[in-house]
Amino acid sequence: MADYQFAVNKPDRVLINYNTVRSAELKAVYESLVSNRTVQNIVSDFAHEKEDNVRDCISFLHAIDLIERGGDDRVVSPLNRDMFQNLEFEARFLYHLRQQRFPKNHLTRIQNVALETADRSVTLDVLLPQVKGELDQYDFAWNETKLRMWRALSTQLGLVSETKTRGVILSPCRRLLYDLLELYEQQEDSTDLYSALTWIEENFFNVFEMTTGSPRVHPAISDVLQNMESEDVLELRGMSDARDTVTLPESVHAQRSRSVNVYDLATLPDSPTYQYPLSQFEQVITQ
Secondary structure (H helix, E strand, O other): OOOOOOOOOOOOHHHHHOOOHHHHHHHHHHHHHOOOHHHHHHHHHHHOOHHHHHHHHHHHHHOOOOOEOOOOOOOEEEOOOOOOOOEEEHHHHHHHHOOOOOOOHHHHHHHHHOOOOOOEEOOOOHHHHHHHOOOOOOOOOOHHHHHHHHHHHHHHOOOEEEEEOOEEEOOOHHHHHHHHHHHHHHHHHOOOOOHHHHHHHHOOOOOOOOOOOOOOOOHHHHHHHHHHHHHHEEEEEEEOOOOOOOOEEEOOEEOOEEEOOEEEEEOOOOOOHHHHHHHHHHHHHHH
C-alpha cells in the first residue's frame, strides 16, 4: 500500500469552524475529481450551490489531504487515491481525519471523548463539559455550535446517528463496520477480531471501552456487531486456541457478556440497513 501523503500549503482555518460544509457536498465535490481540475470548473459544476460553500468544501478536502492544490492554487488534483482504492468515501473520510496531526486532529477526538461515557448515547449538553475538560489544549473555545458541526458531519458519514429523545447514538452504521472488517481481511488475510478492531481504532475511529486486560468492545459498537450477527451477516466465534480475545458486553441479543476472537462475513445484503446514510439520501432524491 502507498504511503500516506500530507498536502502542502494547507489552509490554516480550524476544521470544526467549517460549519457550513456537509458530507453530501464534500462527497460530491471529491467524486467529481476524476482528474486534475480548476477550482472555477468545479464551482461551475455546482451552480445550484453557493460559490463560497463549494470553495469551503474544496478547502476542507485540501485540509484533510484528500486533494492537493497546485502552486498557483487554481488547479485541484486528487491525493492519496492509491490508498484503499475501493473504499467508500465515508470510511476514507474518517481515515483522513484520523491521520491529522495536532492541532488538526480535534474532529476525530470528539468521538473518543463521547465513548468514554460508556453509554450508548449522549446529548450535546452532557458532552460539551467533557470535551471542554479533555480537549482544552486547542487554541479555540468549545461550544455547542462546534459540537453540532461534528454531529452533523458524523451523522451523514454513518459514524453516529441522531434521535430527538436520546441525542447522539454512538453506534456506527452497519455498512461502515462491514466495509472495514472486510478491508482488514483483504489487507491482512486474517479474520482475527481483536487485530481487526485494533486496526479500526488506530486508523478510523475508537471501538474499545477498555483495552487493558481482556479488551472490551464499547457497548455502542458491540450492539452493531451483534445486530449484524443476528441478521446472519457476521459470524463471531470463540476459539480455545486463539491468542487474543475481545469481550462483547451484554445486549438485547445476549444476557451475558461473551468472549470472541474470530469473525466471518457473509455477502453484503442488498438492503437499506446496509447502506451509508448518504446513499439512502441519494436514493430518496432520485426517486
